[in-house]
Amino acid sequence: MRRNGIVGLAFHALFVAFMLAPLAVVALVAFTPDGYLSLPVHGPSLRWFRAIADYPEFVDSFWISIRLGLASASLSTIVLLPAAVAIGRSRFLGRDGVLAFVMSPLMVPAVVMGIALLRFLSILGIQGTFGGLVLCHTVVVGPYVLRMLLAAATGIDGNVERAAVSLGAGRFTTFRRVTLPMLLGGLAGGWVLAFIASFDELTVSVFVASPQTTPLPLRLFSHIAETTDPLVASVSAVILALSAALLILLDRLYGVDRLFSGGRR
């Protein structure tokens, strides 16, 4: 039988504790009633969650991050949907090249992307604008969207489309009524994953954001670099809760095991 022994299970428990400890500690410290980073030994308190409202820059950054995630995930999905259909459904000269090109942001260090885009956007005169930030994030999240869309596109049975065509449907109708519904799982999964990737992004934003367009992770980063009060823990707890909710949503839409194995079962 393939069973784990005591040693294996003990190792597993330690590993899981290692993975969860820093997240758990952030979530716990957020409920401290004290004025410094500590575990809530004097009973849980929402003091530092209420304090978030006193820091309008954190609230502003939260909404900037949400808008940024919505815009870049949507733009990326729209631009990549036709390409994913082409790459996933047909063979053509340069197909592998296109695929490698779109996946390449995963290979280029984020800090290098950051400085390259900073230089580029400042020459164009749109450095620090929200639009510029959206364009940068659209490129950064592209690989996640493409991977999910490709997994969905390669799984489609071409006979279903041919049946639609033989029954008199035009090319656009076939795509809209037959192909697109079959792509919907990958489309939704890719979009959510892109939103999360954009919402978490720090290193590119560090270079291309301005004080007026600071996304939440960057706001948090700058705040931690100066001072560590329990406020950073309560803001982090909000981010954690949102990430957990999106993870559950992704699981429902797509299944986490499939998500993490890159669409292969």
Added chain:
Amino acid sequence: MKKTSPFLLCGPVLAMYALLLAAPLAMTVLLSFNSYSRSLGIVLTWDLRNYAEVISDSYFLRIFGRTLQLAVAVTLISAAIGAPEAWIISRLSPRWRTFSLLVVLGPLLVSVVVRTLGWTILMGGSGLLNQAFAALGLPRAEMLFSLPGVVIALTHVLVPFMVLAVWTALQQVDPATENAAASLGASPAQVFLRVVLPQAMPGVLSGSIIVFSLAASAFATPALIGGRRLKVAATAIYDEFLASLNWPLGAAIAVLLVVSVVAIVLLWNRLVERRFAAMAP
């Protein structure tokens, strides 16, 4: 049915990536051949003085040395703990397997800033780890602003990639080989080291490449845990761009970082391929 040309379908994304990825990266390489003066800003000198400065300055060499040390340590620890963990997960019951994958891989979807903050709290002078050490009668450890501290936190950030890569490779392994070894009296450790690990090696290697490249260019964790004193390549690039404003020098450090990482990964790949070619029947 007449098909829409794939080139037409790929057109928008190719245009976008050419403009927002290829062009900026090419411009960064060009930027590294320019120079910076306090009064004139960026001067188009077109020479190698930035590279000469980085290679000859012991300050930058130490930063690159530290970056390499960090990336190697994180990669080795990730392989040492991530590979067994992936195997253990693959042997759990389906329900626990899904749960464990969620716990181990889920943190990938949480902002690095939040994960690093957790380690800042744990490692602080009077943090939980030091309280636990005190309770066990161990001496206080100064982990914040130290290289071991950065290694631990960065391992936490990157080890999911190793688990994922090995787990994917293990899907291809025939469980009968493990059962055969176990039925012939091999201990679990022997089964893992002599039967499973050799078959999962491609996963360990691709995981190592991912973890190494990400560790060598990591920014947030070294910046927050290492602080100003413990600079690595990524934080040095940040300082040149946003503090000293010497963009050409920062671009040269970036080019050197990318070239070194690519060279090390290719060399590593070559060595491994040779080993595998020698092992193949």
